[in-house]
Amino acid sequence: MNMISGDDDSSESGKKLASSKYKGVVPQPNGRWGAQIYEKHQRVWLGTFIDQEEAAQAYDIAALRFRGQNAITNLKSTNDQDYMEKLFLSSHSKADIVDMLRKRTYKHELEQSKQNYGMTSCCNCNSFDQEKREFLFEKVVTPSDVGKLNRMVIPKQQAEKHFGFNVQSVSEGVLLNFEDQLGKVWRFRYCYWGSSQSYVLTKGWSKFVKEKKLKAADLVCFWRSLNIHSKLFIECKPASGLDFKQNQSRVEMLNPGTVVRLFGVNILEKPDE
């Protein structure tokens, strides 16, 4: 065992404060521990905590938000950070995360967002960035979309409306890039299968299914950047306990019109009014 000063009691006779073994954790005169992170030569205070570990955890969360997945952390490994937490972090500003840490509401808000996730249609997602987007369509994926066929069928009407290439290029197949909530770009082959008269995403699709743990009845949503017409987005949402048919009818009810996303806010345009 190494003698780490932070394990000592620091309060005796007002001498030097024992430093912490954790990064971003500083001692306080009253024996508590402060957490802080630096950005652009400025300290960002994350709060004071009774024990070092709590402070270290606060630093870790801030580090992941401020410095990304490769951040050096104290206790939290990137592996035990689940998909939802990554999503949660990336969908909140640094200031929001700091605020939650200082108010000690981070865990609660994370749990809350996990519970809410999938409760509403995709057009109500939190914003992941400030880019203006147009909602294209969403599909409740079928068992075959996530099965061994390694392809997803794009409903014909949607395919022709939104990914409308000329017949020749589609039959040969084209590569389309889609950016997900985390900013990761997925490349899929998009082509038309004459045999089944359907438009499909093929190459790259199974990897997406695997990584997103996509299951039948989950939702996959497609968006297009309003700034750069060729830029496409893909998002997926769990089915929240509904089966394929239930989820499909729920989506139809929730999406009667066209949705436009502006600065992270989705505006539902009713067909006519």
Add this chain to the structure above:
DNA sequence: GATTGTGTTGAT
């Protein structure tokens, strides 16, 4: 009065 969080500085 107790505690938190900032100003500042020097090291890495």
Add this chain to the structure above:
DNA sequence: TCAACACAATCG
């Protein structure tokens, strides 16, 4: 970028 230290600001 980071922690140490001093102490002003704020809280209860």
